Amino acid sequence: MLWIAMLLPELPLQVSHRGLLPDLPLVVCDHQTQRPLVLCANPLARNAGIVPGMAVAAARALVDGLIVQEQDPAREQAALHALAGWALQFTPTVTLEPDGVLLEVQPSLRLFGGLARLGKRLEQGAAQLGFAVSISVAPTPLAARLFALARLSQPALRGSTALPRLAAKLAPLPLALFDWLPETVATLAQLGVTTIGQLRDLPRDGVIHRFGRQPLDDLDRADGSVPDPRVTFAPPPRFYSRIELAAELDRLDWVLLPVQQLLAELEGYLRARQHGTQALRLVFEQGRDRQFTVDIALGAPGCRADDFMRLVRERLDRCVLEAPVQAIALAVDALQPYVPPNRLLVADAASQSLAWRQLCDRLTARLPAEQVYRLTVGNDHRPERASCRHTDLQATTRQRVSVPVSDIDVLSASRPTWLLPSPRPLPVAGGQPQFGGHLTLLTEPERIEAGWWDDDPVSRDYYIARNPRGQLCWVYRDHAAGHWYLHGLFG
Amino acid sequence: MSDSVFDALCEQLAVWKGGHPVPQRVPGLSTRFTSLDEALPAGGWPSAITELLTDCTGIGELSLLLPALAEVSRDRGIVLVTPPWQPYAPAWADAGIDLDRLLILLSCAMRDGLACAEMSLRSGACGAVLIWESGLQALPGQTIPNLALRRLQLAADSGNAAALLFRARRQSVQPSPAAVRIQLQRRAAGLEVTLFKRRGRSGTQQVTLDPYPASLQTALSYRPRQPLHRFPWPLQQAIRGTSPSSLSAR
Numbered sequence: 001m002l003w004i005a006m007l008l009p010e011l012p013l014q015v016s017h018r019g020l021l022p023d024l025p026l027v028v029c030d031h032q033t034q035r036p037l038v039l040c041a042n043p044l045a046r047n048a049g050i051v052p053g054m055a056v057a058a059a060r061a062l063v064d065g066l067i068v069q070e071q072d073p074a075r076e077q078a079a080l081h082a083l084a085g086w087a088l089q090f091t092p093t094v095t096l097e098p099d100g101v102l103l104e105v106q107p108s109l110r111l112f113g114g115l116a117r118l119g120k121r122l123e124q125g126a127a128q129l130g131f132a133v134s135i136s137v138a139p140t141p142l143a144a145r146l147f148a149l150a151r152l153s154q155p156a157l158r159g160s161t162a163l164p165r166l167a168a169k170l171a172p173l174p175l176a177l178f179d180w181l182p183e184t185v186a187t188l189a190q191l192g193v194t195t196i197g198q199l200r201d202l203p204r205d206g207v208i209h210r211f212g213r214q215p216l217d218d219l220d221r222a223d224g225s226v227p228d229p230r231v232t233f234a235p236p237p238r239f240y241s242r243i244e245l246a247a248e249l250d251r252l253d254w255v256l257l258p259v260q261q262l263l264a265e266l267e268g269y270l271r272a273r274q275h276g277t278q279a280l281r282l283v284f285e286q287g288r289d290r291q292f293t294v295d296i297a298l299g300a301p302g303c304r305a306d307d308f309m310r311l312v313r314e315r316l317d318r319c320v321l322e323a324p325v326q327a328i329a330l331a332v333d334a335l336q337p338y339v340p341p342n343r344l345l346v347a348d349a350a351s352q353s354l355a356w357r358q359l360c361d362r363l364t365a366r367l368p369a370e371q372v373y374r375l376t377v378g379n380d381h382r383p384e385r386a387s388c389r390h391t392d393l394q395a396t397t398r399q400r401v402s403v404p405v406s407d408i409d410v411l412s413a414s415r416p417t418w419l420l421p422s423p424r425p426l427p428v429a430g431g432q433p434q435f436g437g438h439l440t441l442l443t444e445p446e447r448i449e450a451g452w453w454d455d456d457p458v459s460r461d462y463y464i465a466r467n468p469r470g471q472l473c474w475v476y477r478d479h480a481a482g483h484w485y486l487h488g489l490f491g
Numbered sequence: 492m493s494d495s496v497f498d499a500l501c502e503q504l505a506v507w508k509g510g511h512p513v514p515q516r517v518p519g520l521s522t523r524f525t526s527l528d529e530a531l532p533a534g535g536w537p538s539a540i541t542e543l544l545t546d547c548t549g550i551g552e553l554s555l556l557l558p559a560l561a562e563v564s565r566d567r568g569i570v571l572v573t574p575p576w577q578p579y580a581p582a583w584a585d586a587g588i589d590l591d592r593l594l595i596l597l598s599c600a601m602r603d604g605l606a607c608a609e610m611s612l613r614s615g616a617c618g619a620v621l622i623w624e625s626g627l628q629a630l631p632g633q634t635i636p637n638l639a640l641r642r643l644q645l646a647a648d649s650g651n652a653a654a655l656l657f658r659a660r661r662q663s664v665q666p667s668p669a670a671v672r673i674q675l676q677r678r679a680a681g682l683e684v685t686l687f688k689r690r691g692r693s694g695t696q697q698v699t700l701d702p703y704p705a706s707l708q709t710a711l712s713y714r715p716r717q718p719l720h721r722f723p724w725p726l727q728q729a730i731r732g733t734s735p736s737s738l739s740a741r
Binding site: 378389442464 | 552553566576596598614615678713
């Protein structure tokens with residue numbers, strides 16, 4: 001067993017900091033109404049002289065334009081859940097701690113290329129999510145957490161991977177890392193016992209009699225002499241994540257950073273479940289009862305954050321922000337099984353079709369709906385129904401165009417490349433139709449009579465005609481009243 | 492300088508002798524009309540913008556492109572940006588174009604249409620993009636700015652695709668960065684193709700050809716064995732000589 005601990009130092013500050021532009025001072029305060037005190041401050045605020053514990057009013061006096069956020073345990077819990085859901089792509093055993101997550105990675109080491117590479121990936125991935133984590137590794141979960149906590153003050157400290165050497169490595173760590181009562185730690189300090197090794201050297205019965213079972217229990221669990229079972233985290237069935245922005249954003253390109261963090265969370269969640277999604281919904285909340293929604297649809301299930309980001313950028317390009325954005329939420333309801341495409345060295349048909357599908361997705365994201373379409377040949381003699389428009393751009397079945405009978409090659413060749421949306425009535429002069437001049441009929445009539453079985457019967461004689469301008473037109477004479485119409489052009 | 496050194500420099504495109512055609516590095520998309528292929532600098536439609544200036548649709552300007560588009564459609568896609576009329580699927584399918592890889596963009600603002608054209612050209616999944624300036628105009632007389640044309644040309648070059656732009660005839664007096672500019676006009680002898688700007692060649696060349704495929708010529712010259720005006724039967728029946736089906740709507 002090998003556990004990796006990812007701890008988020010100053011969790012309230014990190015949660016408020018997500019999506020914030022880096023050059024604004026921010027503090028998090030507690031809930032007192034009378035005299036709220038500062039809990040944590042970001043580096044910019046600390047440089048200005050704000051220290052945790054001072055009154056918020058004093059902090060506001062020190063720094064102009066200070067952003068003050070109240071600590072919100074619900075948001076912190078949601079952030080930890082998001083991190084845990086993202087971490088599930090590396091291992092199925094993820095445990096929640098009050099200020100971080102623990103991952104059991106022994107079975108995953110080979111897949112992810114070793115401990116060092118996995119640790120680096122975890123750190124970079126958490127940074128993409130907007131979190132700064134402290135990572136450490138140990139054979140037991142509690143020891144991993146202790147090493148990660150100790151690393152905050154001693155960055156050079158390294159965890160341990162072997163169980164026999166664990167006790168020796170734990171020995172120099174201070175007792176303050178445990179979450180015992182402060183009186184216990186103070187009394188032990190008065191006795192001269194400040195490190196784990198010193199506590200272990202004391203007689204066990206005496207310690208239990210004086211301080212209760214908890215200190216020795218914790219030591220035993222950290223050593224590995226007593227088992228430490230943990231409850232694993234189960235991901236929610238639907239993905240929903242929300243970032244509340246500490247400062248309002250009134251430009252759409254600034255909004256891209258929190259959107260990127262949300263999409264990185266989504267990618268981790270989808271990879272953990274080995275599913276993809278074809279529909280995303282981004283909600284930009286602009287205040288009470290005011291929001292605008294962006295729906296992104298993909299032609300095929302996808303799970304990569306880069307692909308989603310490209311489509312979101314295209315869609316946001318055409319949006320205009322009417323009010324500043326206060327919070328952004330991402331929701332995904334339906335998941336489909338995801339098969340990653342095979343990447344080959346040489347571009348070939350498979351990669352071409354992938355590139356074509358991505359282009360279709362981007363075009364539908366860029367333009368309003370119903371403005372991009374593809375064609376299929378309809379099984380009908382009526383020309384307006386022989387050409388069908390589809391707005392779903394991915395052809396699900398390969399269409400077999402019916403092979404014309406060899407005798408009627410003449411007919412299939414005499415179809416125009418352009419069709420008018422609705423036939424245009426032509427004026428008649430001297431018994432002949434006129435379109436840009438006098439039309440000369442070049443062929444014998446082709447009779448199309450169809451549609452008597454539904455409400456749209458047509459009964460027409462089609463001719464190919466040429467006018468003095470040189471245009472080759474497809475005109476017809478309707479049997480009902482003998483009127484002439486223009487229906488197509490041979491481009 | 493000796494002749495061999497000078498010729499070597501010319502071959503490496505370091506020196507251009509005016510009047511001699513510049514050899515193009517990338518061969519163009521063959522048009523399947525030999526006289527037109529010889530007149531075009533790259534031996535076909537170049538991976539850049541080709542402007543086709545014509546005043547009316549239906550004189551054969553699309554049939555000029557269809558053989559090349561059929562070739563493109565075999566492994567890459569085609570995008571039509573704001574065509575003047577609706578493409579008629581059976582005719583396009585008959586010309587050899589894969590309808591699964593044909594996308595049509597309806598009327599959109601010039602900015603969106605040009606952005607989509609650039610996206611399609613640059614992606615590499617598209618072999619040809621056909622743009623109709625008349626469909627992008629919000630007001631009559633509005634033209635695509637030359638800066639946008641330059642961007643499209645760079646996108647076409649990077650994606651190795653041909654951009655074919657249909658404009659009105661009066662644009663011929665306005666300068667444009669397109670690599671090839673062609674004026675199309677219908678004459679009695681056929682379609683007159685005037686190439687008045689070609690990148691790497693000087694002078695104007697005129698080619699007259701018949702753009703329509705041979706099958707359409709056959710259809711135009713087809714005369715049934717029996718004169719049809721006496722018999723109200725469908726054409727198919729007249730060819731096959733079978734008895735009529737009872738499909739008369741009357």
